Amino acid sequence: MNPANYVLLSALLFSIGAIGVLVRRNAIIVFMSVELMLNAANLAFVAFARMNGNLDGQVVAFFVMVVAAAEVVVGLAIIVTIFRTRRSASIDEPNLLKY
Amino acid sequence: MTGGEVGTGEAIVFWVSGTLAVIGALGMVISRKAVHSALFIALTMVNLAILYVANSAPFLGMVQIIVYTGAVMMLFLFVLMVVGVDSSDSLIETIKGQRVAGLLLGIGFSILLIAGIGNGLMETSSVGLNAANSAQGGNVEGLAALMFGPYLIAFEVTAALLITAAMGAMILTHRERWMPKRTQRELSQDRFASGEHPGQLPPPGVYARHNAVDTPALLPDGSTSDLSIPEPLRAREDVRDVDHADIEEVRQLSGGSSSTEGEDR
Amino acid sequence: MTEIIPAEGIFGLLWVLIALPAVGAVILLFGGRRTNSWGPYLGVLTVVGSAVLGVLMLLAMMDQPAEQRTVVQNVYDWVFVGSFQASFALQLDQLSMVFVLLITIVGALIHIYSLGYMSHDPDRRKFFGYLNLFVAAMLILVLANNYLLLYVGWEGVGLASYLLIGFWQQKPTAAAAAKKAFIINRVGDVGLSLAIMLIFVTFGSITFQDVFGQASEASEGTLTAIGLLLLLAAAGKSAQFPLQAWLLDAMEGPTPVSALIHAATMVTAGVYLIARSNAIYDAAAWAATAVVVVGLITIFMGAIIGSAKDDIKKSLAGSTMSQIGYMVFAAGLGPIGYVFAIFHLLTHGVFKAGLFLGAGSVMHGMNDNVNMRRYGALKGVMVITFITFMAGYLAIIGIPPFSGFWSKDEIIHAAFERNWVIGAAAILAAGITGFYMTRMIAMTFFGKKRWEDDAHPHESPAVMTIPLIILAIGSTFLGMALLFWGNIEEWLEPVVGYESVPTPLPTSFYIAVTLVVVIIGAIIGWVMYARKDVPVEAPRGNALTRAARQDLYGDAVNDVLVVEPTYRTAQALTTFDTKAVDGFVNWTATFVGDLARRLRRSQSGFARSYALSMVGGALIVALALILVRL
Numbered sequence: 001m002n003p004a005n006y007v008l009l010s011a012l013l014f015s016i017g018a019i020g021v022l023v024r025r026n027a028i029i030v031f032m033s034v035e036l037m038l039n040a041a042n043l044a045f046v047a048f049a050r051m052n053g054n055l056d057g058q059v060v061a062f063f064v065m066v067v068a069a070a071e072v073v074v075g076l077a078i079i080v081t082i083f084r085t086r087r088s089a090s091i092d093e094p095n096l097l098k099y
Numbered sequence: 100m101t102g103g104e105v106g107t108g109e110a111i112v113f114w115v116s117g118t119l120a121v122i123g124a125l126g127m128v129i130s131r132k133a134v135h136s137a138l139f140i141a142l143t144m145v146n147l148a149i150l151y152v153a154n155s156a157p158f159l160g161m162v163q164i165i166v167y168t169g170a171v172m173m174l175f176l177f178v179l180m181v182v183g184v185d186s187s188d189s190l191i192e193t194i195k196g197q198r199v200a201g202l203l204l205g206i207g208f209s210i211l212l213i214a215g216i217g218n219g220l221m222e223t224s225s226v227g228l229n230a231a232n233s234a235q236g237g238n239v240e241g242l243a244a245l246m247f248g249p250y251l252i253a254f255e256v257t258a259a260l261l262i263t264a265a266m267g268a269m270i271l272t273h274r275e276r277w278m279p280k281r282t283q284r285e286l287s288q289d290r291f292a293s294g295e296h297p298g299q300l301p302p303p304g305v306y307a308r309h310n311a312v313d314t315p316a317l318l319p320d321g322s323t324s325d326l327s328i329p330e331p332l333r334a335r336e337d338v339r340d341v342d343h344a345d346i347e348e349v350r351q352l353s354g355g356s357s358s359t360e361g362e363d364r
Numbered sequence: 365m366t367e368i369i370p371a372e373g374i375f376g377l378l379w380v381l382i383a384l385p386a387v388g389a390v391i392l393l394f395g396g397r398r399t400n401s402w403g404p405y406l407g408v409l410t411v412v413g414s415a416v417l418g419v420l421m422l423l424a425m426m427d428q429p430a431e432q433r434t435v436v437q438n439v440y441d442w443v444f445v446g447s448f449q450a451s452f453a454l455q456l457d458q459l460s461m462v463f464v465l466l467i468t469i470v471g472a473l474i475h476i477y478s479l480g481y482m483s484h485d486p487d488r489r490k491f492f493g494y495l496n497l498f499v500a501a502m503l504i505l506v507l508a509n510n511y512l513l514l515y516v517g518w519e520g521v522g523l524a525s526y527l528l529i530g531f532w533q534q535k536p537t538a539a540a541a542a543k544k545a546f547i548i549n550r551v552g553d554v555g556l557s558l559a560i561m562l563i564f565v566t567f568g569s570i571t572f573q574d575v576f577g578q579a580s581e582a583s584e585g586t587l588t589a590i591g592l593l594l595l596l597a598a599a600g601k602s603a604q605f606p607l608q609a610w611l612l613d614a615m616e617g618p619t620p621v622s623a624l625i626h627a628a629t630m631v632t633a634g635v636y637l638i639a640r641s642n643a644i645y646d647a648a649a650w651a652a653t654a655v656v657v658v659g660l661i662t663i664f665m666g667a668i669i670g671s672a673k674d675d676i677k678k679s680l681a682g683s684t685m686s687q688i689g690y691m692v693f694a695a696g697l698g699p700i701g702y703v704f705a706i707f708h709l710l711t712h713g714v715f716k717a718g719l720f721l722g723a724g725s726v727m728h729g730m731n732d733n734v735n736m737r738r739y740g741a742l743k744g745v746m747v748i749t750f751i752t753f754m755a756g757y758l759a760i761i762g763i764p765p766f767s768g769f770w771s772k773d774e775i776i777h778a779a780f781e782r783n784w785v786i787g788a789a790a791i792l793a794a795g796i797t798g799f800y801m802t803r804m805i806a807m808t809f810f811g812k813k814r815w816e817d818d819a820h821p822h823e824s825p826a827v828m829t830i831p832l833i834i835l836a837i838g839s840t841f842l843g844m845a846l847l848f849w850g851n852i853e854e855w856l857e858p859v860v861g862y863e864s865v866p867t868p869l870p871t872s873f874y875i876a877v878t879l880v881v882v883i884i885g886a887i888i889g890w891v892m893y894a895r896k897d898v899p900v901e902a903p904r905g906n907a908l909t910r911a912a913r914q915d916l917y918g919d920a921v922n923d924v925l926v927v928e929p930t931y932r933t934a935q936a937l938t939t940f941d942t943k944a945v946d947g948f949v950n951w952t953a954t955f956v957g958d959l960a961r962r963l964r965r966s967q968s969g970f971a972r973s974y975a976l977s978m979v980g981g982a983l984i985v986a987l988a989l990i991l992v993r994l
Contacts, residue, residue, distance in 0.1 A: 001105040001109075001110045002105065002220075002221060002223075002225070003105055003225045004155075004174045004216065004217075004220035004221055004223065005105075005106075005113060005117075006113070006150065006154060007216050007220055008112075008213055008216055008217065009120070009121070009137060009150075011116045011209060011212035011213050011216055012121060012209060012213065013124050013143070014119060014212070015205050015206070015208050015209030015212065016121070016124040016125060016128060016205070016207075017124065018204075018205050018208060018211075018979055019128060019201055019202060019205030019206075020124075020127065020128040021972070021975050021980065022197065022200075022201025022202075022972060022975055022976055023128065023197070023201045023202065023205075024128065025196050025972070026133055026136075026192065028133050028136075028137075028175060028178060028179060028182065029127070029128075029133055029136045030972075031175070031218035032127055032137065032140045032175065033127070033128065034134055035140065035167075035171065035569055036124055036127065036140060036355075038145065039144060039147050039163075039167070041150070042147075042151075042163075043147055046150075046151050046154045046156045046159060047154055047229065049154075049155075049156070050154045050155055050225060050226075050227060050228050051223065051225040051226060052226055053226030053227060053228060053230060053231055053287045054228075054231050055228070055231050055232075055238075055241045055242055055245055056122075056245065057246045058156050058158070058159055058238075058242055059242060059250055060247055061156075061159055062159060062162065062242065062246070063250075063253060063254075063257060064129075065159075065162060065163070065166055065167070066260070066261065067236060067257065067260065068171070068237065069166055069170065069171060069261070069264075070257075070260050070261050070263075072171050072175075072262070073174070073264045073265060073267075073268045073351055074264050074267045074268055074271070075159065076175070076178045077266070077267065077268035077269075077271035077272050078196060078271060079178060079182070080178060080181055080182075080271075080272050081264065081271050081272060083181070083182050084274075089183075090193075091591045091970075091971055091972060092193045092194065092972065094971075095194070095968065095969030095970050095971075096968075096969060097969055098967050098968055098969030099964035099965065099968075099969075193970070194968070194970050194972060194973060196973060197970075197973065197976065200976055201972075201976060201979075204976065204979050204980055204983060207983060208979060208982065208983050208986070211983065211986050212986065214990070215986065215989075215990050218990075219732065219993075229615060344373070
């Protein structure tokens, strides 16, 4: 087996996450899908680090995790704020900014 | 630790954990209930942690479990509790064609990615991280050497980012108090000022014979009090009559005189 | 060439001549209501001051020998751009001198007359401001030493004329007449500006001294072009054919304005321009011939129109056209005629001003009625007006010894010196003059009363009759004075040149023929309008009369040749503009608008839609990358 399979798995997970973002309407699940996409990217980084034989990829994956954590904090705060005013977690509800 | 090539043991780990990760991901997308989705993605993340470890990244594997399954997913669950555990998507799609288009695009994208990666990477050989990990004495030491060496500035900036994010979350969720908090005294005054019955209503009448909510309480003068009957029963006029004989009987049982009524109650 | 001497002594005050009325105009026009009470008197004083100064300058000039009478004063350097140099420089020579005197003295008399004539007008101050403005501009015109400054005065008098014709702008006819005068004058002004440009290109200078000094060096074609353009300018300002249509309508202005601007001074500016540019016309024979033809046509047009109009002012306006035609005609004859053109201009300026003021006096007594068919038998009621009017009448038809006789006779004589055909035409026109002027006095002062019921004719106040008397004296004696005492040929000869050609017949013969023709014309007029009763309603008349009442179809010709084509072109262009130009622009805007209206639907506000398009874009990029790799 080739380590490239990890990258294939990462592509598969990334696509599933993308579908989740596009299809689901619950803002929290959309957010989870985004997290899934980030994790898939991390997996690719880790696999590439191994294939290239240096640790830079792992460092970048680490940074991605940190940034993802920050993003989750802010994103969830926004979801909570929106929920407070609109009593709904649907991502289609806040659609006033349009034509 | 593993070298460049994937051995049989690792292959087994890959297929098992990889399958579970995909199942978790699909389950996350498919589940109607948000809590199920959260549990499914936790499954994916744990399996990803296993795969990290298999990929000579034990530190990242640990961080994955601690940060994602431990912290991030818990945060998700907290928010789910705030938003409502039971909230589930309605089946009606608001945007016309979004579901079909999203599925088609996602599947097309995955085919394209997998085809491209397969085409580009399947022939490449893998170097492996044994040399890199052992250079500084281990994986963690190697990462630390990079992080506090070439990536120091990026590392510091992420620290600032985290602080900012925490501040942002606090500001976003902060609720400004528009009026001073009301004291117990003010609440009490309001209660009496409203003109409603300020205290407890009389309980239903309780006698030796009858111990039911449809029996009105007796007032000291012997009459009955409507207030002691729950409103629905009163509306249905489902109130038991209290005849005088009963009152006399009670009096006799208590052995009191009948000249004054209810004085010794 | 005469030598040019710088302005010294009294001539150092040359600029004051212009400054006085200019300051008067500024004070009156910008002073507002507080000048209402004394403003008109200030306006009169400034012009009288200029007149006194002019007379002093005349006396000073007469002391100088003939070669040293051209005085130039550079007031300030005006436009100095590269080789183009135009100073605000004033030149006083014999020609300018006579104009200065005509403008200031006649102007002063008319200002005084206006004190009475306009006494009841609420806008008297404005009227005198405009009159002062006119006098200042006219003095700039005649005192300029270069064509550009002359153009300033030219436009200034045009503006003043416009403002004064439309002085009663509440009357739609007056407003329209003002616009008509302005627009037709623009045509002539374009000719003048083109002439100035051509002069600068040809001679490299625009001062009179340089241009006339080099005139003989330029090619005849260029000079002819300049001459024709100057003729166009003169025709516009002096109401000559084919730009004559505005003068009759200009009678909508107050009568003093008609007397000063549209009889005595401004309309003669064209004659001044031609006489001043004599060096150019002397070298361009065709242009001079065109001047003669234009003058001759206008003599007859004016005379015929004057014979048919019942409106006393319009009849006089036709007469003015005709008399200016005489001047232009004389100016076109060349060195034998310039002097007499100016001579006739001076005498005409005086007697026509007198006639107009007389007509104004009559109107003043007749409730501003201008219809001569409603006059009649006024000679007993308005004695002074009648006598002064008769002086003007005898002067204009050319009865000796009245002033018009001398000047017109000299023009006719000069015409015979050139060609007996045009001479005969000039005599015939003099006969028509006799006819229509007799008709005018017969209808106005003789015959029976045909007054309106509410008309109470009376003599005008002294402030109006005194100018009339002075002008009547001028009408009577000015011709003789200028010819015998002032020796006008010799006076003007250094500026415009003079020569005399012997004629086949003795001078007395032409005088006799002219007098006979004039008297025949006068008798016909007398028989037709004094012996017979004049109907109050105008009879239909023959074809020529009807045409003359329509100003010989001048307006109709203008309509057909200019107004209608311009209007149709403008309409076509408007249609093109709205349909094609605007259409294209609007179509583009509509197209973009429609596109935007459709495209903006994609901005649905749904984050997931945006995400979908993002994924679609990523898909395309990935596909492109893979395709490139393959």
